[in-house]
Amino acid sequence: MPTHINTSFGWVIGGSTMLPTEPERYKCNFVPDQPSLDEIVSHFWKVEEYQTPRQTLTEEEQLCEQHYENTVAVGSDNRITVRLTFKESPQALGQSYVSAAKRSSLLERRLKNNQSLKESYVQFMREYITTGHMSLINDVDKREPHFFIPHHCVLRPQSLTTKLRVVFDASAKSSSGVALNEILMVGPTIQQDLITTLLSFRLNRYALSGDISKMYRQFVVDERDRKFQLILWRENDTDMLQIYQLNTVTYGVSAAPFLAIRSLFHIAKLNESESPLAAAVL
Template identity: 50%
Template sequence: MKNSSSDSIILATAKVWVRDSSGNYKLGKALLVSCSQVNFIRNEFSQKLRLSRSKQNIEIQCIVTGFKLPLTFCITTHIAYQPDPEIDISSWNIPANESLDAWLEKLWKLEEVATAADPWTREQHSCERLYLNTVSRNSCGRIVVRLPLKDDPSCLGDSYVTALRRFHAQGRRFEKLPLLKAHYIEFMDEYKGLRNMSVVENPKVNEPHYYIPQHCVLKPTSTTTKLRVVFDASCRTTTQKSLNDLQIVGPTLQAELFILLLRFRLYRYALTADIIKMYRQVVMHEDDRKYQYILWRSSPTEEVSTYQLNTVTYGMASAPYLAIRSK
């Protein structure tokens, strides 16, 4: 195939040697049209080859490979006209404020194969750096993390009153549902027994802090935990800011559900496992536990006390990231 630098060539052409009726070869130009079912030859070139005006087989030989192929041609006065190097676009309906180049660029973008872009945002990268710079292990070998805060926690207002009001509302609900109350107390006693929360004798109320309201969700059909306590870190303080408003959510680290389903189709056997109390396996840094205050008492005869949650708490915006990143 002949290489050409001309911009006006649209279809592929090749210079070929064609044998005439005398056995001599004459140079001709072939226009290669892949969809054509009939072969044509110009009248003047057929006369130059001294071909008779009847159908016959003519061999075209490739100089490079020696390939020969007998073909049948239909004689015509012309095959194709040379296209104009300039195309008149004056009749095209192109908006005046956009050029043809802009439209072509849009077309190229539509046809362009998308490249893998960075899936993380700048904030998510910041969350990852903060995690790497602050993560540590305690003397027991457990991972200790910090809350990834994006704003100054001093903007938090009072949260104690709301937490206390919702705690008393929960108590009134327990009076009507004694079985629910028993499950709730059992859950919180286990929380204390595992040292996932501890009483705070002197809450740091003069520093930025946060009281997390709590409520329970009962699911009798569950085979593991029928009652789960939900900590509402999205509850707003008097400044209309909540603890979740200040946290960086963090990037999604787990594989997409579609990818997980495909993995199940790749192998004959599949194994699944569940980490018991996964979030509570990760310890919260002592300096950040003041943002995880809760109110609790086991009996109405006791005083309402302040407790701090010592581990990563579900209900926090950053909890999924911190737990999965630390596993």
């Protein structure tokens, strides 16, 4: 007789059966526990359907926007200066030096086994220093709230520009179990969504694309907040481990995308009367 067989498509009935001398009609009813084909197709169209971007901001996003407007400034060098978007007191942060030192030791071990990788890493850090995007400090008062950010690298051989990217891990836990990223407001997504960008290519015959070099690092972090962007670095493991502070918006900090994109909007607003076309494009 036929048997029940449990397959990846559900239960089926299969097997041979003895036909009676007089032919009879057999009926088999099948009730699947999987979604029906109609439901699958319907779900596909819902996924593909264009959703109008959300216009309203959450309470935290509104607070983040207000924080930006109240603290943004233009420095003497005409660069935008921003404050970190704390939603909780930095007092929640514990000690982070020991953890960052351990991560630094692991990094050095990796670089020691790969000379070309070490050269690229050292070159990246030297460029970071010469541009003024990070600077050496003598010491930090560890009794005051602060944060050491561990760092490592990601290799992208297929990239035409930056084959090595140094990643700063602001999600690393401090001794209190709290990370810098946990006490920062992320902020709303204010850049144009991807589908709108793609569709805009169908509206004109020609398109121009551009890139802002080191975009995050074009915006300066207020000196009062740089103690939360400390890193450990030395070129050789025979040197003393040195403390540097990152002076600009840092990739890997949860608020960085909002601070950078919002600063572009701010630049456009500051210059829209003088350069309306450029402001609109920006």
